[in-house]
Amino acid sequence: MTKHTQKTSTPKATVRRRAAILAVGMGASAALGTGVAFAAAGAPAPQGGELLAVNTAAKLSQVVKAQAEGQKKAADTQVAAAKAKAAAAKRAAEKAAADRKAREAKKITPASWTTPVDKYTLGSTFGLGGSHWANKHSGQDFVVPTGTKVRAAHTGTVVTAGWGGAYGNNIVIKHGANTYTQYGHLSKLEVRVGQQVTTGQEIGKSGSTGNSTGPHLHFETRTQPVYGFAVEPLHFLRSHGVNP
Numbered sequence: 001m002t003k004h005t006q007k008t009s010t011p012k013a014t015v016r017r018r019a020a021i022l023a024v025g026m027g028a029s030a031a032l033g034t035g036v037a038f039a040a041a042g043a044p045a046p047q048g049g050e051l052l053a054v055n056t057a058a059k060l061s062q063v064v065k066a067q068a069e070g071q072k073k074a075a076d077t078q079v080a081a082a083k084a085k086a087a088a089a090k091r092a093a094e095k096a097a098a099d100r101k102a103r104e105a106k107k108i109t110p111a112s113w114t115t116p117v118d119k120y121t122l123g124s125t126f127g128l129g130g131s132h133w134a135n136k137h138s139g140q141d142f143v144v145p146t147g148t149k150v151r152a153a154h155t156g157t158v159v160t161a162g163w164g165g166a167y168g169n170n171i172v173i174k175h176g177a178n179t180y181t182q183y184g185h186l187s188k189l190e191v192r193v194g195q196q197v198t199t200g201q202e203i204g205k206s207g208s209t210g211n212s213t214g215p216h217l218h219f220e221t222r223t224q225p226v227y228g229f230a231v232e233p234l235h236f237l238r239s240h241g242v243n244p
Contacts, residue, residue, distance in 0.1 A: 112199050113154045113240040116183060116219050117206065120144050122244070123216055126232045139182065139220035140233040140244075146187055146215040148206040152197040153181050153237070159225050161193050167218065168210025171203055172225050180225050184218035185209050 123141030152173055159180070160172035167184035171191060174180050187207025197203060208215045221236040222229045237244050 113237060113242050114151065114200050115142070115237065115242060115244050116150055116153050116181075117142050117144050117148055117217055119148075120217075126230070126234070138227065138230040139184070139218050142217045142219060144206050144215065144217060146205070146207050148217070149202050150183055150186060150204045150206055150217055152199060152201045152203050153219075153242075154240075155198045156181075156196075158191045158193050158195045158197060158203075161189050161191055161195075164210065166211035168212060169204070169207070170210075170218075172222075173197060173203075174225065178223045180222040180229075182218075182220040182222060184220070185212045185216060187215075 120142040121144075123143040124137050126137060126140055128137040154173075154175045156173040156175035158171060159174045160170065160182075162169070164170035164184065167182070169186040169189055170182060170184040171186065171189060172180055172182045183204065185206070185208055186204040187209060188205040189203075190205075191197060191203045206215060206217045212218075219233055220230045221233045223231065234244055
């Protein structure tokens with residue numbers, strides 16, 4: 001008669017079997033959940049590698065979306081910076097134009113004027129009375145030695161160059177409508193009637209010819225080329241940007 005021996009399971013074996021059963025159950029539940037999700041979408045549930053591919057594609061889609069959003073944000077930042085730069089450049093250009101216009105508005109005249117001599121002392125002034133003139137003094141005297149270079153105060157045309165009675169040797173230059181200058185008591189004339197002269201050009205030498213008590217230049221500014229139309233010379237020069 002054969003004896004059969006029944007083996008009794010040890011506690012450790014029992015624990016291992018229960019753990020294995022639990023793991024199998026969890027795997028089945030996960031697989032079942034995935035299958036249900038795909039079934040709801042009307043597609044067969046992926047198996048094995050297919051499930052991994054689906055997860056990878058989802059992550060890649062998220063990465064691409066994040067990159068696209070980052071690129072759009074960077075592009076928007078660049079556009080905003082470009083607009084700000086363009087606005088700043090426009091404001092700078094407008095300010096420069098306004099400053100230029102303001103400077104031009106301050107200019108008294110677009111053309112240059114100058115004093116008729118250098119290194120002078122102011123002598124008898126306009127409107128001064130005395131025994132030297134039949135009427136009041138009609139110009140401004142610039143006291144300089146004989147032979148000092150006399151220059152045109154402004155661009156113009158010579159309308160008088162010769163003897164002028166009490167003015168001695170004198171020159172009259174027309175600068176425009178109702179604007180003339182006269183240079184009297186010269187020792188030498190260096191221009192002729194009809195000649196064009198420019199600002200600062202030498203036109204003669206100072207002296208003491210005519211009705212004069214000593215070497216100087218008698219300078220007049222006039223509205224007409226002849227005696228009787230003089231205006232105050234120093235004020236005239238200052239109004240044209242010269243500080244005699």
